[in-house]
Amino acid sequence: MAFVTNEVIVLARLEEFFSPKPAQLADSEESRKALQERVDKLSETLGGPPRLIIHCTNEPKPHYDTYADAALDEALTLFHRARVSVTRAHMFLVGSGMHERMPDALNPPPDKEFRELLLKRVNAAFWEHAETSFIRLASYWDRIGQLLDFVFFGIRQYERDGFPAVMDRIQNNWSAVDPILRGMDAWKALRSFQTSEQICGLKWLLRRRNLLIHSMRLRPIEPNDEDPLFDSAFNHLDSALRKKLAPGSMQEELNNIHEHLANAAAQLPNVLSVLEHAAEIAFRPYPKKVQPFIPPGAAR
Secondary structure: OHHHHHHHHHHHHHHHHOOOOOOOOOOOHHHHHHHHHHHHHHHHHOOOOOOOOOOOOOOOOOOOOOHHHHHHHHHHHHHHHHHHHHHHHHHHHHHHHHHHHOHHHHOOOOOHHHHHHHHHHHHHHHHHHHHHHHHHHHHHHHHHHHHHHHHHHOOOOOOOOOHHHHHHHHHHHOHHHOHHHHHOHHHHHHHHHHHOOOOOOHHHHHHHHHHHHHOOOOOOOOOOOOOOOOHHHHOOOOHHHHHHHOOOOHHHHHHHHHHHHHHHHHHHHHHHHHHHHHHHHHOOOOOOOOOOOOOOOOOO
16 A cells, blocks of 8 residues: 555656656646647637536537547547656666665665565566556557547547558648648658657657567566577567667666657647647538528519
């Protein structure tokens, strides 16, 4: 109970000393309010309910489409869950370093084998939280793809298509005929991130996520390993790809998840700009039909 109760407090206090610090969607109360207002306005444009509803007794109840509001909330919630996973991984890296460099400060047990087992468990917990961080960060982009699919194409049944597939569909079917979208810096930034195969790019993140789910687990690489990856899991991949996806040291993997968390936060304004542009076009209210003028006495 003490661990469960204190974890939130410990993580919040440790953030002050983390380097790098976990990225946030907003770094001040003012920017948080501005972001929330922007999200609320987008949701309302997409048919969602406004934050304030004034309803008179004799008026019919208003009807709203809550899909976009729920999808926006899901995406932002998943970002914060990914952030918690990153801070947990960072906390266990700090704990591992203390066990190795300052064991006496932690009142270690006298049994050497027990101390080694304890360190092994702490390190294993780091790798577990690092895996969760990669999976949640990739899932965050799936939620963004869900939003894009709805706003651009009105698709609500979102089960298989990921963020890259939706982006490619927008590129082929919308950007080709919309010069404004094609010229937007926000769209260019999203496409650049989506198509990048560097460690900081989305292709690397999705490949790492898929391998973690289907083929492998993150683990420390032993110095005497000829091949740091399981041959049975990677014998179908070429050598260059294996090197790109190979687990690094604990510090390297922590830097990777921090970088992808920062990318998720930095790209959110671009995502909102693209969504706002599409919403203005796809959800623009139709003008009322103009009745033709018929002179008095004319045949109808």
